[in-house]
Amino acid sequence: xxxxxxxxxxxxxxxxxxxxxxxxxxxxxxxxxxKSSLVLRFVKGQxxxxxxxxxxxxxxxxxxxxxxxxxxxxxxxxxGQERYHSLAPMYYRGAQxxxxxxxxxxxxxxxxxxxxxxxxxxxxxxxxVIALAGNKSDLAAKRMVEFEEAQAYADENGLxxxxxxxxxxxNVNDIFLAIANKLPKSEGxxxxxxxxxxxxxxxxxxxxxxxx
Amino acid sequence: xxxxxxxxxxSEERERIFQRYERGRxxxxxxxxxxxDPEFEEYHKTDRYGFIHDERLPQKTGIQKVNIxxxxxxxxxxxxxxxxxxxxxxxxxxxxxxxxxxxxxxKVWCKLxxxxxxxxxxxxxxxxxxxxxxxxxTDVRQIDSDVNRQFxxxxxxxERYSEKQCSLFNVLCAYSMYNSEVGYCQGMxxxxxVLLMYMDEEDAFWALAVxxxxxxxxxxxxxxxxxxxxxxxxxxxDKILTKFMPKLKHHFDxxxxxxxxxxxxxxxxxxxxRVPFSLCLRVWDIYLLDGERVVTAMxxxxxxxxxxxxxxxxxxxLIVNYIQVKLHKDFGFEDDIVIYHLERSMEELKxxxxxxxxxxPPNELPKRQLGTFVEPDKKSKIGQRAENFSExxxxxxxxxxxxxxxxxxxxxxxRVSQSDTVSEHSGVAGGIRCDDSVSALGSRxxxxxxxxxxxADLSVFSSGRSHAxxxxxxxxxxxxxxxxxxxxxxxxxxxxxxxxxxxxxxxxATPHPPSVSPMSDDVVRIHVTYNPLAASPSxxxxxxPAKYKxxxxxxxxxxSLGFYTTNGATNLHSDNRIRIQVPSEELLxxxxxxxxxxxxxxxxxxxxIYDLK
Numbered sequence: 145x146x147x148x149x150x151x152x153x154x155x156x157x158x159x160x161x162x163x164x165x166x167x168x169x170x171x172x173x174x175x176x177x178x179k180s181s182l183v184l185r186f187v188k189g190q191x192x193x194x195x196x197x198x199x200x201x202x203x204x205x206x207x208x209x210x211x212x213x214x215x216x217x218x219x220x221x222x223x224g225q226e227r228y229h230s231l232a233p234m235y236y237r238g239a240q241x242x243x244x245x246x247x248x249x250x251x252x253x254x255x256x257x258x259x260x261x262x263x264x265x266x267x268x269x270x271x272x273v274i275a276l277a278g279n280k281s282d283l284a285a286k287r288m289v290e291f292e293e294a295q296a297y298a299d300e301n302g303l304x305x306x307x308x309x310x311x312x313x314x315n316v317n318d319i320f321l322a323i324a325n326k327l328p329k330s331e332g333x334x335x336x337x338x339x340x341x342x343x344x345x346x347x348x349x350x351x352x353x354x355x356x
Numbered sequence: 357x358x359x360x361x362x363x364x365x366x367s368e369e370r371e372r373i374f375q376r377y378e379r380g381r382x383x384x385x386x387x388x389x390x391x392x393d394p395e396f397e398e399y400h401k402t403d404r405y406g407f408i409h410d411e412r413l414p415q416k417t418g419i420q421k422v423n424i425x426x427x428x429x430x431x432x433x434x435x436x437x438x439x440x441x442x443x444x445x446x447x448x449x450x451x452x453x454x455x456x457x458x459x460x461x462x463k464v465w466c467k468l469x470x471x472x473x474x475x476x477x478x479x480x481x482x483x484x485x486x487x488x489x490x491x492x493x494t495d496v497r498q499i500d501s502d503v504n505r506q507f508x509x510x511x512x513x514x515e516r517y518s519e520k521q522c523s524l525f526n527v528l529c530a531y532s533m534y535n536s537e538v539g540y541c542q543g544m545x546x547x548x549x550v551l552l553m554y555m556d557e558e559d560a561f562w563a564l565a566v567x568x569x570x571x572x573x574x575x576x577x578x579x580x581x582x583x584x585x586x587x588x589x590x591x592x593x594d595k596i597l598t599k600f601m602p603k604l605k606h607h608f609d610x611x612x613x614x615x616x617x618x619x620x621x622x623x624x625x626x627x628x629x630r631v632p633f634s635l636c637l638r639v640w641d642i643y644l645l646d647g648e649r650v651v652t653a654m655x656x657x658x659x660x661x662x663x664x665x666x667x668x669x670x671x672x673x674l675i676v677n678y679i680q681v682k683l684h685k686d687f688g689f690e691d692d693i694v695i696y697h698l699e700r701s702m703e704e705l706k707x708x709x710x711x712x713x714x715x716x717p718p719n720e721l722p723k724r725q726l727g728t729f730v731e732p733d734k735k736s737k738i739g740q741r742a743e744n745f746s747e748x749x750x751x752x753x754x755x756x757x758x759x760x761x762x763x764x765x766x767x768x769x770x771r772v773s774q775s776d777t778v779s780e781h782s783g784v785a786g787g788i789r790c791d792d793s794v795s796a797l798g799s800r801x802x803x804x805x806x807x808x809x810x811x812a813d814l815s816v817f818s819s820g821r822s823h824a825x826x827x828x829x830x831x832x833x834x835x836x837x838x839x840x841x842x843x844x845x846x847x848x849x850x851x852x853x854x855x856x857x858x859x860x861x862x863x864x865a866t867p868h869p870p871s872v873s874p875m876s877d878d879v880v881r882i883h884v885t886y887n888p889l890a891a892s893p894s895x896x897x898x899x900x901p902a903k904y905k906x907x908x909x910x911x912x913x914x915x916s917l918g919f920y921t922t923n924g925a926t927n928l929h930s931d932n933r934i935r936i937q938v939p940s941e942e943l944l945x946x947x948x949x950x951x952x953x954x955x956x957x958x959x960x961x962x963x964x965i966y967d968l969k
Contacts, residue, residue, distance in 0.1 A: 175498055175501055175502075175542070176501035176502075176504075176505075193391070193508070194504070194505040194508035194509075196505065196629060197501075197502050197505055197506075197542050197545070199542050199543050199620055199621055199624060199625075200617070200620040201617065202676070203617060203672060203673055204673050204677075205672075205673045218672075225498055225541070225542045227541055227542075227579075227581060228542070229745075230581075230582065230745050230746075230749030230750075230752060230753055231752070231756070234753055234756055252739065283391065311391075
C-alpha cells in the first residue's frame with residue numbers, strides 16, 4: 145500500500161469529476177477487540193484508551209479517494225456482546241464489505257472472528273469483501289495469535305488480512321483502502337459485482353468534491 | 357480442544373479475573389498493564405460530580421446557584437426526617453423536579469427506590485450471589501472488559517482495580533447470578549456505575565435489582581434476549597414523533613435513521629453518557645420518582661428542543677453525532693430549562709394519552725425466581741456462540757426491519773400525497789422488473805399513486821428486490837428516487853388496482869394501538885407474482901385463509917404465500933392496510949447481493965381481489 149494513500153484517507157484530495165461510489169461496510173467481532181477504536185481512528189484520526197462500549201450499533205461515514213474514484217464508506221460498527229448478535233444481521237444485510245476484528249493478545253477472539261467469517265460466508269452476499277483485522281498489534285509482546293496462523297487462515301478463505309493498531313494507527317487506513325480497492329466500482333456492476341451505488345446528482349455528498 | 361479442556365480454561369479465566377479484583381489495586385503493584393492504567397496527568401479539572409476534564413470546565417456553577425442549593429438542603433434534611441408524612445409526599449414532586457441537592461442524593465434515591473426495604477428482606481443475599489458468581493458466572497469476562505472502560509474519566513473509576521472499580525465488578529457479577537435471565541448485558545455497567553457514585557456496593561446491588569424488577573422501572577425487559585421492552589418503547593417513541601413532530605420523523609426516515617440507532621442509550625441507561633451528567637442526574641431524580649413515563653417524555657423533550665438544529669443536518673452520521681456526542685458534551689440549554697420542558701412534555705403526552713406505552717407484558721418480566729441459583733449450560737460456560745438465533749431474537753430483528761420498511765413506505769406515501777400530479781396511470785404497473793431499488797421504488801410509487809387513500813403496504817415485498825429491502829437501515833436506498841441500481845436478472849411482477857372507493861378519508865396510522873381497527877371501504881386489487889418460499893413471521897396474522905387456499909390451489913403454488921393484516925398485531929398499527937409477506941430465502945437470512953438477484957423469479961401474473969372488510 146502506497147504511503148501517500150494513508151494520508152488520502154483522512155484528507156482526500158479528489159478531483160471534482162471523479163466517480164463517487166458508496167459502500168456499506170460492517171465491523172464485526174468479539175467485545176473489546178477494538179472495533180469502535182478502528183473506526184474512530186479511520187474516521188476521526190483519534191484514539192481513546194477507554195472507548196465507550198458500543199451498545200447496539202454506531203454509524204459513521206468516511207470518504208476515501210482512489211485514483212479515479214471516490215469511495216464513500218457507510219460504516220456500521222456493531223456491539224460485540226453475544227446478546228446483541230441477534231441484531232447484527234440487520235446491519236450486515238446489504239453490506240458490500242466487512243471487517244472482522246480480533247485481538248492478537250486473545251486467542252478466543254480469533255476463534256470468534258472465524259465464527260463471524262463463517263456466518264458472513266453463509267448468510268451475507270457471496271460477493272461481500274471480507275477483511276480480517278488482527279488489532280492491538282502495539283501489544284505484540286503479549287501476542288497469543290501468530291501472524292502466520294491468521295495469514296494462513298485468511299488465505300484459505302480469501303480474506304484480506306492485516307494486523308492493525310488503532311492506538312498507533314498502524315495499517316488502519318490501509319485496511320480500509322485495501323477494501324476500497326477490492327470493491328468493484330464499475331457502474332451497473334458487472335457479473336458478480338457487489339454493485340456500488342453510484343451517487344446521482346441529488347445524492348451527492350455535501351460538497352461538490354469528495355472532500356469533507 | 358475438547359470440551360473438558362475448554363471448560364477448564366473458562367473457569368481458570370473466571371478465577372483469574374476474580375482474583376485481581378479481590379486483591380485490588382494496592383496488592384497489584386507492578387502487575388497492572390500500563391495500557392490499562394495510564395499515568396495520572398498532573399492536574400486536571402475535576403467537576404463537582406467527580407468527572408475529570410481535559411479542559412476548562414464547560415460551565416461554572418455560579419455562587420448564586422450554590423446558595424440556592426444550600427437553602428434547599430435545609431428543607432430536604434427536614435423532609436428526609438419526615439419522609440412518611442403526608443406533607444412530604446405533597447412537596448416531593450415539586451421539590452424533586454427542582455433537583456435533589458447533590459449531597460443528599462444518595463439518601464433520597466435510596467428512599468425513592470426503597471433500597472433498605474429490599475436489602476433488609478434479603479440479608480446475606482448479595483454476598484451469597486457474589487460467591488456463586490465466582491464459581492459460576494459466565495459473564496465475568498464481559499463484565500471485566502466493561503469495568504475497564506466504564507466512566508474511566510471519573511475519579512472513582514480512573515485507576516484500574518480501584519475500590520470503586522472492584523465494587524462495580526462485584527455488583528455486576530453478583531447481579532448476573534441473582535437474575536439469571538438477564539445475567540449481564542452491556543449497558544448495565546452504566547447504571548451500576550452511576551449508582552456506585554452515590555452508594556456502597558450492597559446498596560447499589562439492591563438499587564440495580566429494584567431498577568430491573570420493580571414495576572415502576574421494569575428495566576428487566578430491556579436487557580433480556582430480544583430486547584422486548586426496547587422494541588415496545590421505540591415503537592411508542594415513533595408514535596409520539598409521528599403525532600407531534602411529523603416533519604422530524606420524516607427527516608429521520610429520509611435518511612433511513614431508525615430510533616434504535618440514536619436513542620438506544622436513552623432507554624437502556626436512562627440518558628447516561630447521552631446528556632451532560634448534571635442533567636442526567638436531574639432526569640434520574642425524576643425517573644426514580646415517576647418511573648418509565650419520564651424516559652419517554654425526556655426522549656420527546658430532547659428532540660423537541662433540538663428539532664431545528666437536527667432538521668438542518670442532512671446526513672445520517674451528522675444527525676447521530678449531534679444527538680449522541682454533541683448533546684452529551686453540551687446540551688445547549690440550562691438543566692432547569694430542560695426540566696421545565698420535560699415537565700411540560702409529560703403533561704402534553706398525558707393529554708394525548710401517549711405518556712405511557714402501558715404496563716409490561718409477561719414476556720418482559722422475570723420468569724424465574726430472582727436470587728435462585730441456576731447452573732449455566734455448557735455452551736455458555738465455555739462461552740460458545742449460539743449457532744442459531746432463537747425465535748425471540750428472530751422476532752426482535754424482524755420487528756425492527758418491518759419498522760424501517762414501514763417508515764420508508766410512509767415517507768413514500770407522504771411524497772406522493774404532497775405532489776399534485778399523478779404521473780402514472782393506476783394499475784399499469786403489472787410485470788415490473790423488480791431488479792433493483794429503482795424499479796422497486798417505482799412499483800411502490802405506482803401503487804401509492806393509484807390512491808393516496810389506500811395504502812397497501814408492500815414494504816416487505818423483498819424477495820425480488822435486491823438492494824433497497826436489504827438495506828432497511830441503509831441511508832438512502834429506500835427513499836432515494838435517484839439511486840441508480842445495477843443490472844439484475846430477477847424479475848417479478850406487480851400491479852395494483854383500486855376499486856372505486858366510497859370514502860376518501862382513510863384513517864391513517866393512529867397514535868393509539870388500535871383495539872378495534874377502523875376500516876375504510878377501499879378495495880385494493882393486487883396482482884402479485886413471485887416465488888413464494890418460506891414461513892411467515894409469527895407476529896403477523898394471516899388473513900382470509902380460505903381465499904388464500906383457493907388461490908394457491910387454483911394456481912398450483914406452493915402453500916407459502918402469506919397475506920397478512922397488521923390489524924391483529926399489537927405492535928404495529930396500520931389501519932386499512934394489507935401487508936403482503938413475501939419471504940426471501942429465509943425471512944431473517946436476507947439476500948444481500950446488491951447487484952443482482954441470486955435466484956431469478958418469475959411467475960406469470962394472477963389477480964385476486966381482497967376485500968379488506
